[in-house]
Amino acid sequence: MLKKTHPQIAAVTLIFLCLAVVLPLLAPFPAAASSNYSLIRTETVSAINTYLTYPIIQIDIPNTEALSPNDLLTIALPAGLEMDNTPDLSAGVWDSARVTYSSAATENKNAVGFEVAADSAGHHSSLEGVTYNAAGIAPRHKANVKVYAPETAGCVSNALNVDNSTTNAWQACAVGKSFIEIKVLNPALFKAGTTAGRLYVGLQSVKVTKTFDSDINVTVTTPSNTGFSSGSLAVARWINTGKGCMAWANSVATMGTLPTVLDTIVIQEATRNSLTNGETIRLRLPEGFEWNAAGFITASWGFNGMKFTSSLDSADRSGRTLIITCPAQGLGNLPSEGRIYLNDTVIRVADETIARRGDVAITISGPEVTPAKIVIANYADYGVAVSAQTEVEVVAGRDNTKLGSFSIIENVAGSLIPNRTVTFALPAGVRWDDTNFAVGPTGNQTTVFQTRVNSGGDWAKSKNARVSLDGSQRVLKIVLPEDGFPKSSLDIKDLQVKISPDYSGDITVAVGGSAGANGQVRVATVKPPLSLAAVNPSRLTPGIQAQAIGDMEMTESRAGTIKAAPEIIQLDLPVGVTFAEKPTAVVTAGDIQINQVFTVAGGQSVQISFKNTSTQPARIKLSNLKLTLNRAVPEGDIKLRVNAKASGALTNQAGIFNVATLAEAVIGQCAPPAGVVVGRFKIDSNIYEVNGMARVMDTTPYIIDGRSYVPVRYLGHMLGVADSNITWNEAARKVTLVKGGNRVEMTIGSTVMFINGQPQTIDTSPRISQGRTMLPARYAAENLGYNVTWDEATRSVFISTAL
Numbered sequence: 001m002l003k004k005t006h007p008q009i010a011a012v013t014l015i016f017l018c019l020a021v022v023l024p025l026l027a028p029f030p031a032a033a034s035s036n037y038s039l040i041r042t043e044t045v046s047a048i049n050t051y052l053t054y055p056i057i058q059i060d061i062p063n064t065e066a067l068s069p070n071d072l073l074t075i076a077l078p079a080g081l082e083m084d085n086t087p088d089l090s091a092g093v094w095d096s097a098r099v100t101y102s103s104a105a106t107e108n109k110n111a112v113g114f115e116v117a118a119d120s121a122g123h124h125s126s127l128e129g130v131t132y133n134a135a136g137i138a139p140r141h142k143a144n145v146k147v148y149a150p151e152t153a154g155c156v157s158n159a160l161n162v163d164n165s166t167t168n169a170w171q172a173c174a175v176g177k178s179f180i181e182i183k184v185l186n187p188a189l190f191k192a193g194t195t196a197g198r199l200y201v202g203l204q205s206v207k208v209t210k211t212f213d214s215d216i217n218v219t220v221t222t223p224s225n226t227g228f229s230s231g232s233l234a235v236a237r238w239i240n241t242g243k244g245c246m247a248w249a250n251s252v253a254t255m256g257t258l259p260t261v262l263d264t265i266v267i268q269e270a271t272r273n274s275l276t277n278g279e280t281i282r283l284r285l286p287e288g289f290e291w292n293a294a295g296f297i298t299a300s301w302g303f304n305g306m307k308f309t310s311s312l313d314s315a316d317r318s319g320r321t322l323i324i325t326c327p328a329q330g331l332g333n334l335p336s337e338g339r340i341y342l343n344d345t346v347i348r349v350a351d352e353t354i355a356r357r358g359d360v361a362i363t364i365s366g367p368e369v370t371p372a373k374i375v376i377a378n379y380a381d382y383g384v385a386v387s388a389q390t391e392v393e394v395v396a397g398r399d400n401t402k403l404g405s406f407s408i409i410e411n412v413a414g415s416l417i418p419n420r421t422v423t424f425a426l427p428a429g430v431r432w433d434d435t436n437f438a439v440g441p442t443g444n445q446t447t448v449f450q451t452r453v454n455s456g457g458d459w460a461k462s463k464n465a466r467v468s469l470d471g472s473q474r475v476l477k478i479v480l481p482e483d484g485f486p487k488s489s490l491d492i493k494d495l496q497v498k499i500s501p502d503y504s505g506d507i508t509v510a511v512g513g514s515a516g517a518n519g520q521v522r523v524a525t526v527k528p529p530l531s532l533a534a535v536n537p538s539r540l541t542p543g544i545q546a547q548a549i550g551d552m553e554m555t556e557s558r559a560g561t562i563k564a565a566p567e568i569i570q571l572d573l574p575v576g577v578t579f580a581e582k583p584t585a586v587v588t589a590g591d592i593q594i595n596q597v598f599t600v601a602g603g604q605s606v607q608i609s610f611k612n613t614s615t616q617p618a619r620i621k622l623s624n625l626k627l628t629l630n631r632a633v634p635e636g637d638i639k640l641r642v643n644a645k646a647s648g649a650l651t652n653q654a655g656i657f658n659v660a661t662l663a664e665a666v667i668g669q670c671a672p673p674a675g676v677v678v679g680r681f682k683i684d685s686n687i688y689e690v691n692g693m694a695r696v697m698d699t700t701p702y703i704i705d706g707r708s709y710v711p712v713r714y715l716g717h718m719l720g721v722a723d724s725n726i727t728w729n730e731a732a733r734k735v736t737l738v739k740g741g742n743r744v745e746m747t748i749g750s751t752v753m754f755i756n757g758q759p760q761t762i763d764t765s766p767r768i769s770q771g772r773t774m775l776p777a778r779y780a781a782e783n784l785g786y787n788v789t790w791d792e793a794t795r796s797v798f799i800s801t802a803l
Helices: 009-022 712-719 777-782
Strands: 036-041 043-045 056-061 072-076 099-102 111-113 130-132 145-148 170-175 179-184 197-203 206-208 215-221 231-238 245-249 253-255 265-269 280-284 289-293 296-301 309-312 321-325 338-343 346-349 358-366 369-379 384-388 392-395 406-410 421-425 430-432 438-440 443-445 450-453 466-469 475-479 489-493 496-499 505-512 519-527 530-534 538-540 552-556 568-572 577-579 584-589 594-600 605-610 619-623 626-629 636-643 661-670 678-682 687-690 693-696 702-704 707-711 726-729 734-739 742-747 752-755 758-761 767-769 772-776 786-791 796-801
Touching: 036 231, 036 245, 036 369, 043 245, 099 170, 145 179, 179 197, 245 369, 253 346, 265 369, 296 309, 346 369, 384 519, 530 636, 538 786, 584 594, 626 661, 678 712, 687 712, 707 712, 707 777, 712 726, 712 734, 712 772, 712 777, 712 796, 742 777, 772 777, 777 786, 777 796
Parallel strands: 043 231, 099 145, 253 369, 392 519, 443 466, 530 661, 538 661
Antiparallel strands: 036 056, 056 197, 072 179, 072 215, 099 111, 111 130, 145 197, 170 179, 215 231, 245 265, 265 338, 280 321, 280 358, 289 346, 296 338, 309 321, 358 369, 384 406, 406 489, 421 475, 421 505, 430 496, 438 443, 450 489, 466 475, 505 519, 530 552, 552 619, 568 605, 568 636, 577 626, 584 619, 594 605, 636 661, 678 687, 678 796, 687 693, 702 707, 707 772, 726 734, 734 742, 742 752, 752 758, 767 772, 786 796
């Protein structure tokens, strides 16, 4: 057994203070992860060709946010220790790894690190030698070294415990027989809601090939640009006498000021017959703590059937010493090593002014026991933390929607107060799903969620906890039972909610109540069921029928959101606007199939149904869109909206949340109301409109140099100019239009026009095409008192009387 080593913090601090004075003009260094190394189990050894099986190195990273991809550290075994396995993956066998690792401390999610070539510094640049145990098959023979991430790092959740089978966040592998390399791959995959990281490196089958003077040290080295720190520590001790014992605690208990039951403490002979008849082993607590109960001892291995006793040292008035007494006879000639388990010991804080928070380490000593310290508890303040475990992406508008999970973690068992409440409040627009939610006189059985204490059974049901919803169905309340929580972590999972069709953004659960839990945790991000977009919004004029507009697109946010017939999607136009004919719907992405398209409500709405759901996000294009506007349609945007209450293919929650519109898009702008005369020329078309009536020309408008040219006579008809007031002077090649008190004269090929006898320069000139005089529409119409507008979507010139 060995004493735990500690880094020389003072020296490092002094160096950085000096640098701060000498180099004040340098840019600040990035935040360092500053890893710390300690032992939670050690071992003694006294013979070569034996194996270290119990040492565990603890690596703590206080700030995992300072880690970057490819940051790494290398643990170097000293000469005399080696990983002697020969890895084998032939014929599908996963066996005899030198290093296995797991991001969740789960054996069947390990990966194997093979020996790979190392550079002069003992590192390799990639992880070609890593092979995954994707099938989840445990090795038939124990690996030399196992690297894993425990669930917590002290009192908080462990960022490196990411629980994914491909372990893409970080990896570990062997480099030769003497190096263990741990490498960061993707810090973005670290667990959310915490920055503390912890890894355990277990030397579970490392061969001893030579003798040592005393301590057996490993060295941790890192590149200069990495977020880890270098260091060294003793993992075992060589005992020349051939005798000795090792000790460890199965787990570290978290404690407050109240009496705390410790996990089992194990004391084992490193070599057989190390302990002698009547020998005593002393376990001494640090100042400020005292033993509250001595527990009992179970003898095993070579000691099986023998009676060892534990008692408080009556001579130690501080209560800090517990004594284990070996049996008076039977020791000294046993065929194998012995082991004893010290169970159900209890410690408490005797003096809060002296007891130091943090690790509580006992000193173990005895005639045949190498003095050492082992950590048995962590002394922390009372408090409760709320930590996210998983976060999911969901779609708005449905019930039975499962959210992510989170944990309520006590700093110390007992932080949550029995018989008081823990509440879970949802934001507006989200409600707890009350399907099959029953309130009974002796407790509730609910499908809203499951409460699991440290991955155990459904705690709320097994403890008959009282669970209820408030009137808004947004606040879920648990009344804690009298015996509280059996452990210090309560996992809340399988949360099911109803989400309003128009909700978007994050779902954050606010944890509160009178039991002592407070905090907020994000459990989901909500996307809308569908987006609606106009390809090219058009200008629309009141009083005109069958005006063509650009195409529309509907896009699913996630595959399978749109449900099959008989459910439909209904698209509504505003009052006064109708579809002149049935639109055409075509699937442009995904494998959904159109079932039917039809207009309803006098053409104000179109309904679409589908034959199936899509396995990929679907996109549907709506074309052949022609709208008729009556003269009462007001000026401004014209929107096409998804009717939430009628669109069962997208949501079943519109009525519950009283939501009318699920999505909408501007498809056009309504121009000012028409005057007495209004008309439209469409480029390259011989059809023109006057007051909503279609007429035929013997030529077509066209565009030259960005100007629209229209035939003068048909323009005159549209503006209400009598044929007698449209004259042509062949000699002067001049056309004249007279309406009311306005006279417009334009000459072929000239950029000067005359308005009531006054010259005006323009940037283009009239032309003759196919025997017809073609005028620039804007200059002719506006000087006769009309408005001229251009609609790119339909390539049309609109003319209306000025208001």
